[in-house]
Amino acid sequence: MILADYIYWHYRIAPLGILKLLKNYLIGIWHKFLIATHFKTLLAPWHRTKPSEIEATKNLGNKILDIIIDFYIRIIAALVRLSIILLGLFTEFMAIIVFIFLFIFWLLWPIIFVKLFSQGLALFF
Amino acid sequence: MEFNLNNSQIYKAVKFSKLLFLGPLKLWRVLFSIISLGSLIVYALTYVSTKLAINLPIKNSQLFLGMFFIFFPLWISIIFLEIFFNYYLKYPKIKDENNLAEFLDFDAASVLDGVNSTNELLFKISNYKPAVSILIRIGISPDIIKEQLKTAPGDSSEELAGLLADAYNAGIKGQHQNRRITLMDLLTSLFNHNSTFRQLIINQNLDKNDLESLAIWYESDLEMRRSKKMFWRLENLLRQPPIGTGWIYGYPWYLNRFAVDITRQFQEQKAEIRLIGRKKIIDLIEEILSRAGENNVLLVGEPGVGKTSIILGFTQMIIQGKALPALNYKRVFDLNVPLITSSSKDPTEIQNILIAILNEAVKAGNIILVIKDFHNFIGALEGMGRADISAILIPYLESNALQVIATTDPVSFHKYISPRADINKVFEKIDVTEPSIPETLQIIEDIVPIIEAHFGLFLTYGAVKKIVEGADRYIKTSPMPEKAIDLLTEVASHVKSLKRSIVFAQDVDEVITLKTNIPLGEISGSEKEKLINLEAEMRREIVGQDLAVKTIVQTMQRLRAGLAKRGKPVGVFLFAGPTGVGKTLTAKILTKIYFGSPDRMLRFDMSEYQDIESLDRFLGSLRINEPGQLASKVRDNPFSLILLDEIEKAHKNILKIFLSIFDEGQMTDVFGRKVSFEQNIIIATSNAAADLIRDMVNQGLDPSAQKEKIIDALINGHYFSPELLNRFDEIVIFHPLSQQQVHQIAELLVGKLSDRLREQGYFFKPTPEIIDFVALKGFDPQFGARPMQRVIQSKLEAFIARKIIENTIQKGVEFSLKVEELNS
Numbered sequence: 038m039i040l041a042d043y044i045y046w047h048y049r050i051a052p053l054g055i056l057k058l059l060k061n062y063l064i065g066i067w068h069k070f071l072i073a074t075h076f077k078t079l080l081a082p083w084h085r086t087k088p089s090e091i092e093a094t095k096n097l098g099n100k101i102l103d104i105i106i107d108f109y110i111r112i113i114a115a116l117v118r119l120s121i122i123l124l125g126l127f128t129e130f131m132a133i134i135v136f137i138f139l140f141i142f143w144l145l146w147p148i149i150f151v152k153l154f155s156q157g158l159a160l161f162f
Numbered sequence: 163m164e165f166n167l168n169n170s171q172i173y174k175a176v177k178f179s180k181l182l183f184l185g186p187l188k189l190w191r192v193l194f195s196i197i198s199l200g201s202l203i204v205y206a207l208t209y210v211s212t213k214l215a216i217n218l219p220i221k222n223s224q225l226f227l228g229m230f231f232i233f234f235p236l237w238i239s240i241i242f243l244e245i246f247f248n249y250y251l252k253y254p255k256i257k258d259e260n261n262l263a264e265f266l267d268f269d270a271a272s273v274l275d276g277v278n279s280t281n282e283l284l285f286k287i288s289n290y291k292p293a294v295s296i297l298i299r300i301g302i303s304p305d306i307i308k309e310q311l312k313t314a315p316g317d318s319s320e321e322l323a324g325l326l327a328d329a330y331n332a333g334i335k336g337q338h339q340n341r342r343i344t345l346m347d348l349l350t351s352l353f354n355h356n357s358t359f360r361q362l363i364i365n366q367n368l369d370k371n372d373l374e375s376l377a378i379w380y381e382s383d384l385e386m387r388r389s390k391k392m393f394w395r396l397e398n399l400l401r402q403p404p405i406g407t408g409w410i411y412g413y414p415w416y417l418n419r420f421a422v423d424i425t426r427q428f429q430e431q432k433a434e435i436r437l438i439g440r441k442k443i444i445d446l447i448e449e450i451l452s453r454a455g456e457n458n459v460l461l462v463g464e465p466g467v468g469k470t471s472i473i474l475g476f477t478q479m480i481i482q483g484k485a486l487p488a489l490n491y492k493r494v495f496d497l498n499v500p501l502i503t504s505s506s507k508d509p510t511e512i513q514n515i516l517i518a519i520l521n522e523a524v525k526a527g528n529i530i531l532v533i534k535d536f537h538n539f540i541g542a543l544e545g546m547g548r549a550d551i552s553a554i555l556i557p558y559l560e561s562n563a564l565q566v567i568a569t570t571d572p573v574s575f576h577k578y579i580s581p582r583a584d585i586n587k588v589f590e591k592i593d594v595t596e597p598s599i600p601e602t603l604q605i606i607e608d609i610v611p612i613i614e615a616h617f618g619l620f621l622t623y624g625a626v627k628k629i630v631e632g633a634d635r636y637i638k639t640s641p642m643p644e645k646a647i648d649l650l651t652e653v654a655s656h657v658k659s660l661k662r663s664i665v666f667a668q669d670v671d672e673v674i675t676l677k678t679n680i681p682l683g684e685i686s687g688s689e690k691e692k693l694i695n696l697e698a699e700m701r702r703e704i705v706g707q708d709l710a711v712k713t714i715v716q717t718m719q720r721l722r723a724g725l726a727k728r729g730k731p732v733g734v735f736l737f738a739g740p741t742g743v744g745k746t747l748t749a750k751i752l753t754k755i756y757f758g759s760p761d762r763m764l765r766f767d768m769s770e771y772q773d774i775e776s777l778d779r780f781l782g783s784l785r786i787n788e789p790g791q792l793a794s795k796v797r798d799n800p801f802s803l804i805l806l807d808e809i810e811k812a813h814k815n816i817l818k819i820f821l822s823i824f825d826e827g828q829m830t831d832v833f834g835r836k837v838s839f840e841q842n843i844i845i846a847t848s849n850a851a852a853d854l855i856r857d858m859v860n861q862g863l864d865p866s867a868q869k870e871k872i873i874d875a876l877i878n879g880h881y882f883s884p885e886l887l888n889r890f891d892e893i894v895i896f897h898p899l900s901q902q903q904v905h906q907i908a909e910l911l912v913g914k915l916s917d918r919l920r921e922q923g924y925f926f927k928p929t930p931e932i933i934d935f936v937a938l939k940g941f942d943p944q945f946g947a948r949p950m951q952r953v954i955q956s957k958l959e960a961f962i963a964r965k966i967i968e969n970t971i972q973k974g975v976e977f978s979l980k981v982e983e984l985n986s
Contacts, residue, residue: 157231
């Protein structure tokens with residue numbers, strides 16, 4: 038009776054549980070790497086700071102320099118953010134791979150068990 | 163509803179745990195993991211060494227691979243079985259709602275397996291590991307249960323059926339509605355169905371309600387721990403702070419210097435705050451802060467009521483991303499205004515720093531500022547650490563660019579903030595009131611594990627309950643939950659200093675007595691004697707007022723036996739009678755005997771509070787910024803006797819206040835603070851019907867038997883309203899003194915003088931003539947025996963003093979006085 042319950046759980050309940058876990062981890066990683074927010078603010082100034090605000094500049098040369106520095110900082114910031122976005126997406130991808138592997142491993146476990154166990158015995162005797 | 167455990171779904175888990183011996187299975191799991199991983203490592207090493215042509219002393223590496231192939235699947239299979247058992251089998255769906263056993267949780271089903279009576283159930287519980295910690299928390303050792311069960315009367319299976327029905331009602335329909343009958347539900351129901359267990363619980367000064375409360379504590383604690391362990395749950399995964407939140411917002415240079423980042427502190431501590439009874443306030447803060455326009459919060463509450471905890475709870479919510487989207491992941495900074503104001507001597511520079519901070523907070527876009535004790539920074543008060551930042555701050559508060567949570571206490575709010583329309587306009591006020599007693603109990607239950615870990619102690623549930631009750635009843639210096647938390651810490655330190663490891667309710671009583679001088683706990687031998695002899699002791703000093711003494715003594719005995727009513731003063735008495743018959747003296751002696759010191763009598767001469775101006779002095783006024791003499795004195799001496807002399811002469815408005823004090827045992831002062839009178843005896847005295855009482859005595863009537871007539875006279879003479887008279891627990895009539903009683907008083911007072919002289923070595927022997935002389939001179943028909951003490955001082959004491967100086971009275975030699983000498 039318990040064996041039947043186990044089989045029911047192993048093939049009916051647990052696989053859904055694994056998929057739910059995958060969903061939790063995908064949301065968790067998305068949150069951890071703040072993917073959507075970094076994407077939305079990809080080109081925003083770093084810490085909302087513009088070079089022009091650090092010192093009041095009046096002459097045209099300085100203003101042009103400010104624009105260049107601002108652009109440069111934004112590009113650097115975008116690269117940092119992009120790297121986090123990519124790292125996050127990679128982690129999401131890895132999570133999917135791991136869970137697919139886990140899912141297959143789970144479903145095939147009885148076969149894997151018999152195979153490994155018999156192979157082990159064969160190596161002994 | 164039937165009970166068939168074998169047919170229930172949960173029984174599969176019970177059978178499974180018995181079948182697989184789950185405890186040893188864990189050992190197998192660990193063993194298999196070591197063997198499989200160990201053999202894999204050895205195989206890998208030999209494989210690599212072969213490739214590198216290094217000779218290792220291992221002949222057949224294939225055997226290690228074989229071991230890995232055998233033990234690895236066994237290890238993983240045990241993990242699967244444990245997951246199957248812990249997350250599926252133990253939580254089956256209810257299939258047959260007519261079978262009571264379907265509603266049992268795993269622990270409850272395990273202890274009920276094979277049990278036919280409540281005694282058997284109790285025995286099994288005392289042996290069941292998860293139940294032992296609960297029993298010890300109650301204060302009962304499992305060995306004592308087993309010992310008691312040896313001599314316990316037998317009980318039937320019907321009793322067990324009744325117990326299960328009770329447990330079902332508590333668990334499924336009861337207040338904690340956990341949809342399962344738990345071990346705690348069974349223990350709670352055992353109280354009604356097993357006399358051995360009931361007696362053990364009663365011996366710990368606990369009852370069924372306490373067991374129910376303990377059940378809620380244990381179950382919520384278990385649920386919290388279980389939830390935390392499940393790291394894969396979405397709420398646990400979302401608890402991780404995201405990477406680079408700060409990059410989106412401005413960098414707060416100034417704030418990092420002049421404020422504390424509560425958000426970061428929280429993330430570093432990783433401590434979980436469970437706010438009890440504060441959800442509504444936090445929701446309100448969330449709603450106010452996230453709306454457009456003026457979105458600032460002013461938390462108004464007594465110091466220690468939990469304002470900071472509320473701010474921490476709110477911070478936790480935004481860290482976890484559980485708040486409204488507009489607030490999630492914002493940073494909460496606790497602004498240190500005194501640090502800003504002390505950063506420079508130049509006011510302009512200070513102003514500039516403050517403006518820079520506020521500008522920075524606005525620009526950063528994700529800052530919520532906390533300003534504690536806001537009343538100190540609006541220019542109303544001067545002194546160290548205080549300043550006026552309102553002029554700079556208000557424009558920022560008026561815009562929706564900056565959000566501020568400020569805190570203050572009710573007194574300062576009424577005194578300094580309430581009159582400022584500009585400040586009131588920009589803040590939304592939220593009152594933070596004291597948590598209720600059950601809420602405080604939950605807060606303390608939450609802190610108990612931390613205190614236990616810190617001091618290396620274990621608190622019984624009786625002690626936990628006593629801490630909350632004791633703090634509520636006897637400590638009036640701060641609000642709940644602070645005073646309960648303080649008491650908890652003090653009790654833990656006290657027990658630790660005694661080098662003991664378990665805290666009992668008696669320890670709490672001891673600490674409260676040390677703190678307040680209030681005699682608590684089991685009535686000790688000497689105190690028992692004092693209570694039994696109280697009447698005789700009082701009668702020795704109070705002459706001719708037997709009924710008054712009897713009434714007072716009965717009240718005191720009721721109080722110390724723990725039968726005092728809650729929500730009212732201990733006793734409210736009106737002593738009516740002529741002047742100088744012992745009304746004040748009775749109150750004074752009672753204070754001395756019971757409260758330990760005559761200083762514990764708070765005396766108010768109510769004739770001083772007749773006009774409207776005196777009202778402010780007595781009841782307090784916002785105009786003069788005073789809480790009033792009554793509130794101040796009672797707050798300073800919560801365990802005292804309040805004597806209201808000549809109450810009928812007080813202003814009518816004062817008498818109206820007493821209506822609610824007598825009725826509810828509390829009043830609210832002008833600053834909105836509650837003052838409790840629950841630990842006070844209130845005695846009001848009145849001479850109002852003195853003439854009537856005297857006439858009755860002259861006519862040979864007993865005034866105490868004619869009480870109705872005296873009450874009518876008090877009402878008809880407009881001295882008291884019927885509502886006020888009805889609120890006295892007892893109206894005690896004091897009789898005019900007879901000649902014989904006056905004589906007795908004279909004897910008593912002269913005897914006291916003799917005792918005082920004896921202590922100094924002078925042996926004064928009072929003669930009957932001297933007593934007669936004092937009785938005659940010391941009695942006045944209008945003032946009763948009041949002049950007697952003065953006569954003793956001016957005649958006897960003065961005469962003896964002169965004789966001592968003249969050396970005509972010598973130490974060790976007995977002497978007496980003649981009336982003629984005193985008259986000369």
